[in-house]
Amino acid sequence: xxxxxxxxxxxxxxxxxxxxxxxxxxxxxxxxxxxxxxxxxxxxxxxxxxxxxxxxxxxxxxxxxxxxxxxxxxxxxxxxxxxxxxxxxxxxxxxxxxxxxxxxxxxxxxxxxxxxxxxxxxxxxxxxxxxxxxxxxxxxxxxxxxxxxxxxxxxxxxxxxxxxxxxxxxxxxxxxxxxxxxxxxxxxxxxxxxxxxxxxxxxxxxxxxxxxxxxxxxxxxxxxxxxxxxxxxxxxxxxxxxxxxxxxxxxxxxxxxxxxxxxxxxxxxxxxxxxxxxxxxxxxxxxxxxxxxxxxxxxxxxxxxxxxxxxxxxxxx
Amino acid sequence: xxxxxxxxxxxxxxxxxxxxxxxxxxxxxxxxxxxxxxxxxxxxxxxxxxxxxxxxxxxxxxxxxxxxxxxxxxxxxxxxxxxxxxxxxxxxxxxxxxxxxxxxxxxxxxxxxxxxxxxxxxxxxxxxxxxxxxxxxxxxxxxxxxxxxxxxxxxxxxxxxxxxxxxxxxxxxxxxxxxxxxxxxxxxxxxxxxxxxxxxxxxxxxxxxxxxxxxxxxxxxxxxxxxxxxxxxxxxxxxxxxxxxxxxxxxxxxxxxxxxxxxxxxxxxxxxxxxxxxxxxxxxxxxxxxxxxxxxxxxxxxxxxxxxxxxxxxxxx
Numbered sequence: 002x003x004x005x006x007x008x009x010x011x012x013x014x015x016x017x018x019x020x021x022x023x024x025x026x027x028x029x030x031x032x033x034x035x036x037x038x039x040x041x042x043x044x045x046x047x048x049x050x051x052x053x054x055x056x057x058x059x060x061x062x063x064x065x066x067x068x069x070x071x072x073x074x075x076x077x078x079x080x081x082x083x084x085x086x087x088x089x090x091x092x093x094x095x096x097x098x099x100x101x102x103x104x105x106x107x108x109x110x111x112x113x114x115x116x117x118x119x120x121x122x123x124x125x126x127x128x129x130x131x132x133x134x135x136x137x138x139x140x141x142x143x144x145x146x147x148x149x150x151x152x153x154x155x156x157x158x159x160x161x162x163x164x165x166x167x168x169x170x171x172x173x174x175x176x177x178x179x180x181x182x183x184x185x186x187x188x189x190x191x192x193x194x195x196x197x198x199x200x201x202x203x204x205x206x207x208x209x210x211x212x213x214x215x216x217x218x219x220x221x222x223x224x225x226x227x228x229x230x231x232x233x234x235x236x237x238x239x240x241x242x243x244x245x246x247x248x249x250x251x252x253x254x255x256x257x258x259x260x261x262x263x264x265x266x267x268x269x270x271x272x273x274x275x276x277x278x279x280x281x282x283x284x285x286x287x288x289x290x291x292x293x294x295x296x297x298x299x300x301x302x303x304x305x306x307x308x309x310x311x312x313x314x315x316x317x318x
Numbered sequence: 319x320x321x322x323x324x325x326x327x328x329x330x331x332x333x334x335x336x337x338x339x340x341x342x343x344x345x346x347x348x349x350x351x352x353x354x355x356x357x358x359x360x361x362x363x364x365x366x367x368x369x370x371x372x373x374x375x376x377x378x379x380x381x382x383x384x385x386x387x388x389x390x391x392x393x394x395x396x397x398x399x400x401x402x403x404x405x406x407x408x409x410x411x412x413x414x415x416x417x418x419x420x421x422x423x424x425x426x427x428x429x430x431x432x433x434x435x436x437x438x439x440x441x442x443x444x445x446x447x448x449x450x451x452x453x454x455x456x457x458x459x460x461x462x463x464x465x466x467x468x469x470x471x472x473x474x475x476x477x478x479x480x481x482x483x484x485x486x487x488x489x490x491x492x493x494x495x496x497x498x499x500x501x502x503x504x505x506x507x508x509x510x511x512x513x514x515x516x517x518x519x520x521x522x523x524x525x526x527x528x529x530x531x532x533x534x535x536x537x538x539x540x541x542x543x544x545x546x547x548x549x550x551x552x553x554x555x556x557x558x559x560x561x562x563x564x565x566x567x568x569x570x571x572x573x574x575x576x577x578x579x580x581x582x583x584x585x586x587x588x589x590x591x592x593x594x595x596x597x598x599x600x601x602x603x604x605x606x607x608x609x610x611x612x613x614x615x616x617x618x619x620x621x622x623x624x625x626x627x628x629x630x631x632x633x634x635x
Contacts (some may be wrong), residue, residue: 004408009422009427010422010448011448012430012613013422013426014425014426014448017426017429017430017433018429018433018442018443019518032445034444034445036445037447038445039409039411039444039445040444041358041365041409041462042408042409042444042462043360043362043365043464045360047609048358048360048478050367050411050445050460050462051411051445052411052413052445052446052460053413053447054413054414054415054447054449054456054458056415056449056451056453056456058451058452058488059449059451063602067454072459090569091359092358092359094356094368094369094460096369096370096371096458097371098371099455101632103632104632105327105330105632107632108327108331108632109330109331109334112334112335113334116334118333125335126335127349127356127357127359128349128351128352128353128355128356128367128368128369128370129369130370130371131327131328131331132371132373132376132633134373134376134454135375135454135621136373136454139371139373139458141369141371141413141456143357143367143369143411143460145358145367147360260541285597290515298590306327313420314451315416315418315421315424315425317419
């Protein structure tokens with residue numbers, strides 16, 4: 002996207018926040034700015050926290066999705082961030098900006114959907130803020146999570162040339178429904194960290210091509226995806242969506258957002274058997290080079306994959 | 319207000335969240351639901367976190383207030399919640415939903431305003447989420463704070479009949495400008511906790527009549543404000559606004575929101591001299607009874623003050 006896209010904005014915000022010296026005392030965050038979650042500024046470095054905002058018309062459709070499903074998703078996207086850090090979600094804050102045309106029952110459905118998901122994942126909602134206004138509904142959730150004793154949060158910046166790229170499930174076409182009903186990979190993220198010592202991890206929210214690039218930029222290397230491996234991670238929804246819109250299903254797997262599967266960098270000596278047991282599917286390899294995604298493989302011409310996933314944009318200056 | 323008002327909604331949300339059993343393990347929050355901040359679910363009970371959402375057209379006017387001032391306010395309202403818990407703000411997450419017509423420079427102005435305030439209060443912004451959409455801008459900030467060693471967060475539920483009511487500064491008419499430029503009473507909240515052992519504390523965001531009532535409901539008692547004491551805490555802005563809209567300035571002091579002064583419950587033996595040193599102004603007394611605010615005093619007929627402050631509302635069912 003143009004240089005007024007979301008990634009550019011985040012880069013400039015991050016640089017803005019480095020301008021003035023950090024205040025003394027407790028270190029502010031044990032996690033570099035821009036990862037899936039931030040470190041909570043405590044003596045115990047095992048705590049992280051993350052925030053995500055869902056907006057009507059972008060992340061859900063008021064008329065189409067039940068308010069319960071919307072509330073569930075607002076929490077689940079944060080749980081997915083915890084999964085990507087290999088942290089156990091512990092508690093949530095819920096901020097609501099409700100369109101005035103909603104009824105109290107609609108609002109309670111949001112909370113109920115969120116609460117049921119919260120209980121299932123052992124992450125109770127302990128506070129928040131409620132507001133109303135005449136515009137579409139906005140839901141902001143913040144989750145604090147804890148990395149198991151003796152472990153560290155898994156960051157984006159640890160992938161090295163020679164590492165293997167894995168994904169926790171098939172990709173693409175989530176807009177057909179899965180983007181509302183996905184199951185955040187919390188237990189899996191913990192298992193991966195316990196059994197495979199991953200070098201880097203991220204959840205696929207913006208799309209494989211964009212989120213893989215986040216890992217590449219943080220880690221300072223490139224990635225080479227294998228055509229035939231990519232074929233095997235195409236979700237059946239990507240095929241169905243391809244039939245509707247005429248796009249190759251592999252494009253949907255590469256660029257669609259909101260799969261909320263985990264993208265994992267594992268050392269070359271990681272156990273292939275453990276990967277199979279955990280359902281991890283290989284996609285390719287990290288290689289030396291500028292942070293770009295390449296697609297190749299036996300008999301295929303090597304080509305660059307541009308990051309085409311979801312990005313918010315602002316007015317150019 | 320009607321039973322579809324914000325307070326009723328929060329009551330129903332709170333009851334909804336109690337429906338299912340809390341997950342085992344770490345206690346979810348050391349602070350009762352609905353206080354200024356929630357407890358962070360850690361072994362150390364001295365950590366609290368709070369979230370507040372600001373919306374264009376409600377909390378600020380896009381055309382009228384600079385984006386820097388808007389960003390500053392979005393953080394400062396959370397710092398005010400920390401002040402009311404007597405906690406040191408330690409780190410912030412910033413969630414932005416920017417109207418698409420904003421420029422990158424506008425967005426950076428928000429971050430800059432927030433960042434300058436963050437540095438001043440030693441509370442760096444360590445992460446967040448950015449989004450854009452076609453509707454007015456929404457800013458959600460979450461702050462984690464830490465109560466000094468050996469202290470507990472000051473809650474709303476500790477006021478007892480016989481306690482005195484104090485306020486940290488004059489009230490009313492903040493809409494004339496102070497609602498954007500107020501100074502969160504972080505240092506003062508810490509001093510009050512250190513020197514006066516307050517029984518309860520809250521920041522006045524919705525208005526004296528509403529926020530005092532929050533304390534009464536949590537504490538299970540009533541309050542009696544003294545007319546002549548109330549006269550002395552009327553801000554000059556309340557007088558100016560009264561000249562414009564014809565309302566008695568004392569009504570503005572009682573019901574206007576966004577003063578962000580601290581309302582404090584002190585035991586009857588609290589040092590009057592320390593109160594003076596800290597600039598605390600007496601307002602009246604907590605008394606036994608249902609959670610209502612009464613206004614009386616020498617020569618005045620005792621009358622109930624209805625909570626008329628700011629409340630969001632939804633469509634009735």
